[in-house]
Amino acid sequence: MLVTMRKEHSRHSRTSRSTMPPSYQPTNAMPTDGPSYDGMDRAGAPASRREARAARRAQSGGIKSVAVFLVLLLVFGGAGWAAYTMLVDHRNPFASLTDLGDSGPKTSLTIGLSPAPKSLDIRTQSGDAVSQALLGNVYETLLNRSQQNKPEAGIAKSWTTSDDGLTYTFHLNGGLTFSNGHTLDADDVVWSLQQTIQHKYVGADGLDGLASVKANGPTTVVITLNKTIPDLAWLLSGRAGIVYDAEAGIDYATQAVGSGPFTVKKWDAGSSLTLRHNPKYRGANAAKTGTITLRYYDNAGLAATAMAKGEVDAVPNVATDDLDTLRSHDDITLKQGDSYEKVLLGFNSDDNSLFSDAHVRQGARYALDNAALVKENGAAGELGGPISSLDPGYEDLTGLYPHDITKALSLLNYFVFRAPSEYRKMPNGPQIGDRPMKLVYPQRYGRQLGETIKEQLAQGDIPVDITMVDDATWQKRVVEKRDFDMTIFTMDSSHDVGDLVDPDLFLNYTSSKAEELYKNAQASKNDQEYEQRLKALARQVASDSPVDWLYVSRPWVAVRSGITGMPTNMVDCYLPLAGVAKG
Secondary structure, rough: OEEEEOOOOOOOOOOOOOOOOOOOOHHHHHHOOOOOOOOOOOOOHHHHHEEEEEEEEOOOOOOHHHHHHHHHHHHHHHHHHHHHHHHHOOOOOOOOHHHOOOOOOOEEEEEEEOOOOOOOOOOOOOOOOHHHHHHHOOOOEEEOOOOOOEEEEEEEEEEEEEOOEEEEEEEEEOOEEEOOOOOHHHHHHHHHHHHHHOOOOOOOHHHOEEEEEEEEOEEEEEEEEOOOOOOOOHHHHHHHOOOOOOOOOOOOOOOOOOOOOOEEEEEOOOEEEEEEEEOOOOOOOOOOOEEEEEEEEEOOOHHHHHHOOOOOOOOEEEEEEHHHHHOOOOOOEEOOOOOOEEEEEEEEEOOOOOOOOHHHHHHHHOOOOHHHHHHHHHEEEOOOOOOOOOOOOOOOOOOOOOHHHHHHHHHHHHHHHHHHHHHHHHOOOOOOOOEEEEEEEHHHHHHHHHHHHHHHHHHEEEEEEEEEOOHHHHHHHOOOOOOOOOEEEEOOOOOHHHHHHOOOOOOOOOOHHHHHHHHHHHHOOOOOHHHHHHHHHHHHHHHOEEEEEEEOOHHHEEEEEEEEEOOOOOOOOOOOOOOEEEO
């Protein structure tokens, strides 16, 4: 249901999700010098993965023969000592070794969240709850994602891109393992990417330009493209970049095996998820807390109530209605972060609509007071254009159409009142003064937002009739039938400017110039080129004004005294907890 335009960590290409990207090279067509995963051996692991590792082990030569002899001496000697200890002293001879493997922080804390994930299968479960809990905590990605939504070193310590933007080379950290002790190397990265594409896991729709993926040794992965994907590194810091253990042998719906700083200790579906520090973790982001319990509530208000009662130590994304209550507690600190969730007032730009004229849309934008809307919301910021501050190509465009009633009336009077005959030629004859503009939106946004918009547009002599509907009705009336003049909706994905340029979007906005700029941006060969081309695209879209960007969400995070390192940005979908500590 298209109520919020979330596309799970995708690059928002217009490739159908129901078909395999035509440019993808199937497993059995992968280069013969790289690992292939076409088939499984009897042990359940990909045959070529075992063969690739066996070949590398064989390269060590006869030195291993001597090593094996020495190891056997130690093993038999150790076994005799262990048996004697257990029979005579009646104690576990390996207790000290067990304690050593379990060394780590002993602190614990609880975080209140809503909603709960329906499943732990991060491969196939849609929605943000599962990625919020597991991404960056239990599952690591080829590249990590910073709090500024940028890719950075992760499983790969570095990466390079060819001058033509078609070849990416990733250099992995050595000595990595999954939480079950299995080795993690380049073969696992290749296998995981192939599985993601072949099985269309969440996030795969951004990888339609991959031509081949291969391992060059245990710590190098080379990805070759048949078309540029300028945000490939960012994609690989999300679900598309998760590295799975092919030999895990688990039920992904209730279990998880990754290489991250935490493991899943306990999963009580719908109630809580307990994360425990991973003693086998060898990365740069070791857990600073021994156990973190994610406790789930039916709504954000109940989580805030639990925070006020001292039952939880932190709550991301606090509802504005609960801010004053939490502020009254001296041991609770509120911090405001950033997100890329954008709430928009969409104009119907159909040829038969009053808003088909960009000048009328611009006049309406001048009439809207976004600063007042932000203040009324309490957890928002002004935007002014299609790209948030956490995305490449961001530029402060709030100055393009600031609140200015004089300019609003000037535009609307000239392009509407002075040319009424032109507008009356339209089959439906929309005309300011003929009838109110139909504002149709989902009732979950509340009456107040619609009333405020109505009052502000009235200052520009634009009458508005409000209709609030349930999500299913909105889908049918607005998205399918396109029976509206204005609507409120949310775009809550990152890197999603291409969605507004899509001529098939229910807003009926078309711009050959904007589409060409989007095409140019997708052909970028490096980050700098991509950034500049996105800025040009954003300015064009903002000028065309297919929507007014009412505000961008800025969530509040509540943290109890003594808790440090709590993330504040993108907390609704990405909550890496390794750096969280309890003093």
